Amino acid sequence: DVKVTQSSRYLVKRTGEKVFLECVQDMDHENMFWYRQDPGLGLRLIYFSYDVKMKEKGDIPEGYSVSREKKERFSLILESASTNQTSMYLCASSFPARRVGYTFGSGTRLTVV
Amino acid sequence: QQQVKQSPQSLIVQKGGISIINCAYENTAFDYFPWYQQFPGKGPALLIAIRPDVSEKKEGRFTISFNKSAKQFSLHIMDSQPGDSATYFCAASSHNFNKFYFGSGTKLNVKP
Numbered sequence: 001d002v003k004v005t006q007s008s009r010y011l012v013k014r015t016g017e018k019v020f021l022e023c024v025q026d027m028d029h030e031n032m033f034w035y036r037q038d039p040g041l042g043l044r045l046i047y048f049s050y051d052v053k054m055k056e057k058g059d060i061p062e063g064y065s066v067s068r069e070k071k072e073r074f075s076l077i078l079e080s081a082s083t084n085q086t087s088m089y090l091c092a093s094s095f096p097a098r099r100v101g102y103t104f105g106s107g108t109r110l111t112v113v
Numbered sequence: 114q115q116q117v118k119q120s121p122q123s124l125i126v127q128k129g130g131i132s133i134i135n136c137a138y139e140n141t142a143f144d145y146f147p148w149y150q151q152f153p154g155k156g157p158a159l160l161i162a163i164r165p166d167v168s169e170k171k172e173g174r175f176t177i178s179f180n181k182s183a184k185q186f187s188l189h190i191m192d193s194q195p196g197d198s199a200t201y202f203c204a205a206s207s208h209n210f211n212k213f214y215f216g217s218g219t220k221l222n223v224k225p
Binding site for chain 1: 119122145147149154155156157158159162202204206209210211212213215216217218
């Protein structure tokens with residue numbers, strides 16, 4: 001089974017801190033995604049990447065950046081954390097040629113105080 | 114603009130009843146429609162999926178009904194159980210599978 005591993009289940013950070021959320025997948029998936037999930041708003045796409053060193057903005061990229069230096073790792077960076085970034089963050093990956101959906105990680109619950 | 118619209122936002126069903134969640138889309142290029150199930154504290158997991166060449170797909174108690182002309186699809190959970198209580202997301206993708214568009218989610222509560 002494909003595994004998508006998010007490095008932290010829970011994080012508490014202070015306003016203004018630089019925050020790194022890490023995601024690693026172990027099945028050579030080409031595509032990787034970062035979503036945030038908030039009650040009533042569903043899954044909102046922050047950034048995605050189709051290949052190493054490539055990135056594209058999703059629907060809500062403001063306040064975030066990403067890094068993909070290796071195929072298996074996709075990092076989400078909050079340059080200066082704010083309280084409105086308190087959320088559940090979900091990483092996902094996929095291999096389009098296999099014609100199946102995403103595999104999600106278990107999520108990181110980030111609280112910014 | 115939301116590409117996939119999902120309703121209801123929440124649903125309460127008695128044990129043994131039928132749970133029905135509906136989704137609609139506009140983009141006729143979509144040709145793969147999965148449903149994801151998410152338990153509290155977990156990431157969404159693929160539950161069942163359908164392609165538009167069939168009108169129905171059944172896996173155990175879970176059935177997807179697909180109406181291509183109406184651009185709608187729905188998830189039916191027969192004999193709903195308390196263990197089915199979760200958030201359900203519908204999604205859609207075009208043939209290249211590069212990106213999926215998700216509905217806003219339905220929180221299902223099955224009462225014992």
